[in-house]
Amino acid sequence: MSHLKEYYLNNSVGERDLRTMMDNLPRLVMLLDLEGTILYWNGGGEKVFGYKAGEIVGKPVWRLYSGRESDNFIDELSFLKKGEDLSLEVEGRHKDGSRIWLDVKRTIIENSRGEPVILGTASDISLQKKAEFELTKSQARTEAILEAxxxxxxxxxxxxxxxxxxxxxxxxxxxxxxxxxxxxxxxxxxxxxxxxxxxxxxxxxxxxxxxxxxxxxxxxxxxxxxxxxxxxxxxxxxxxxxxxxxxxxxxxISSQRKLENEILKIAEGERRRIGHELHDGLGQMLSGISLISRNLARKLEANGLPAADEVLEISKMIREADEHARELAHGLAHIDLENEGLQAALSRLCERNEELTEIPCVFECPNDIEIEKLTVALHLYRIAQEAINNAVKHGQATKVFVRLEANENKKRLQLVVEDNGKGFSATEKEKHAGMGINTMKYRSHILGGKLNITETPEGWTRVICSIPSADIETLNKI
Known part of the structure; x- marks a missing residue:
């Protein structure tokens, strides 16, 4: 206290001013002897603990703290005598019996007689501790939710x-x-x-x-x-x-993907079965009916009966139905990816489409791309097939280009289908996306890739299925 008094007196501050300032501090300032007895207590002590100076001076300091006795003070004094300052957060006991959290700091100084005394301060940090406790509790609750x-x-x-x-x-x-x-x-x-x-x-x-x-x-x-x-x-x-x-x-979603692949395998099996039924069953029946009707038309014509022309027309319609059924069967079942590979299958798909529609359909593959897994190749084939069908039937295209390529660093495989059809806007894609587009997107996701439908600077429609090469390698091992 004498050091503080001397400082303020040397700076033209009177003792009364010094006491006024000390008593108006929001924190406790006190002096203790080396026995732990309180020698001085400022006005801030009443704000923190509720005690006036006359009620507490001369009392042992440990009565202010919950669960702390003279032994604690002896240990703290030993620490202070080494020249170290003491700083700790402890629980205190207010005059009304309530518990408060305190930020306590202590150091040893000399009084005016050169005797060692302890200068101590304490601030009420109960609100801070409560906030910390609530934060800790909230964090614990959050961690429990995360772990569960x-x-x-x-x-x-x-x-x-x-x-x-x-x-x-x-x-x-x-x-x-x-x-x-x-x-x-x-x-x-x-x-x-x-x-x-x-x-x-x-x-x-x-x-x-x-x-x-x-x-x-x-x-x-x-x-x-x-x-x-x-x-x-x-x-x-x-x-x-x-x-x-x-x-x-x-x-x-590994299990989900596995199930989806199994469902697609089943669907592909059904697709092949229906294709074979159309080709071998319905197709043969229609061929037989067409042959019988042509023979009947000849007999009617030979006998000069007027129904000959009508029967011949029926025979012609049956033959057209047979051809249509065989085209459907080809699209459903006639894929030999296992033996010929994806590149050859896509090339033949384009050739077949050009034969049937008389619309130029060109396939390009600048890279030598090997896809071992049959299901991966099949998904890409079906995406190309659907994109070509959309271009011809809905886009009314007169030119179609199909490209299978790896990008420059070979980190992505891309299947690109471009056509000069009428296309549709991004809004229309979201609003009117049919089963075909959704199926293409679904197959892309199965492969770990993404499907984008954009417009080229020339106004062509471009369908891009982009798949990370790492995913292709992973799928090849499954």
Whole structure:
């Protein structure tokens, strides 16, 4: 106290002014002897503990603190005598018996007689502690919800750094939380998503253009063992002041994809069966009926009966129906991808279409592309087939080009179908998308890719099915 008094007196501040200032401080300032007895108590002490100076001076300091006795003071004194300042948060006892949290600081100084005394301060931090407790409780509750969730939940910051990684995500990706927290989320992605992620996040923060956030998307994830699997993402964004946190909900759709592939296999089997029935069953019957009707027409004509022309017309119509049935059968069943490969099958598809429609349909494949998995090749074939049919029947195209290619770094495989038909606007695509377009999109998703329908600068309609090469390699191994 004498040091404080001397400082203020040297700066033209009187003792009364000094006491007034000390008593109006919002925190407790006190002096203790080395036995722990309170020697001085400012007005702030009443604000903190409720005691006036006359009620507490001469009393042991430990009566102010819950569960702390003289032994605690002895330990603290030993620490202070080493020349260290003491700072701690402890629970105190208010005059009315209530408990308060305190930020306590103590140091040893000398009084005017050169005797060591303890200068102590204390601030009431009960509100701060309550807020911290509520925050801790809220965090614990949030963590409990995250850990109980059956879906993988990951939170990342604006740099893509993982902040939280729940138990379901651990089981899904094979990493423990400690292995990925603090790492970039692209660690959980295969190529090319891994290379594209940071650029996408940067573009979003700069432009606000959303491709996944608030929309959802089906992509591929990469486990710790390097295996790739299909996942469905739902991303939400929360802003805390200047900080942005993204929460990613992840669902492993491997079983769903497997089931969908099985359903498509069954559907393809039925498609082939119906094709064979049309060709071998209905087609043969129509051929037989056409032959009988032609013979009947000849007999009627030989006998000079007027019905000969009508029967001949019936025979002609049956022959046309036979040809139509065989065309349908060809489209349904006549694909030998296993023996001839996708490139040859697409080339023959274009040739066949040109023969039937008399519309130029050109196939190009600048790269040597090998797709081992039959179902992968079949999906791409059906996408091309549907796009060509749409171009001819609905787009009224007079030229069609089909291209199978790998991009420059061979990270993506692209199937492109372009036509000079009338096309349709983006609004019309969303509003009137029929079964054909939806089926093409569905098959693209099955392959882990995406389908885009755009317009070229020349006004042509362009259908692009783009699939990461890593996904093709993964599907080839399944």
């Amino acid at each position: 969730a059956t879906e993988g939940i990951i939170t990342i910051d604006r740099e893509g750094i993982i902040q939280n990684f729940n138990q379901a995500a651990e089981e899904m990706f094979g990493y423990r939380s400690g292995e990925v927290v603090g790492k970039n989320v692209s660690k959980l992605m295969p190529s090319p998503y891994q290379e594209e992620h940071d650029q996408y996040l940067e573009n979003y923060l700069e432009t606000g253009e959303r491709k996944i956030i608030g929309i959802g998307r089906q992509v591929r994830g990469k486990r710790k063992d390097g295996s790739v699997f299909p996942i469905e993402l739902a991303v939400s964004e929360v802003q805390f002041g200047d900080e942005i946190i993204f929460t990613v909900l992840i669902k492993d």
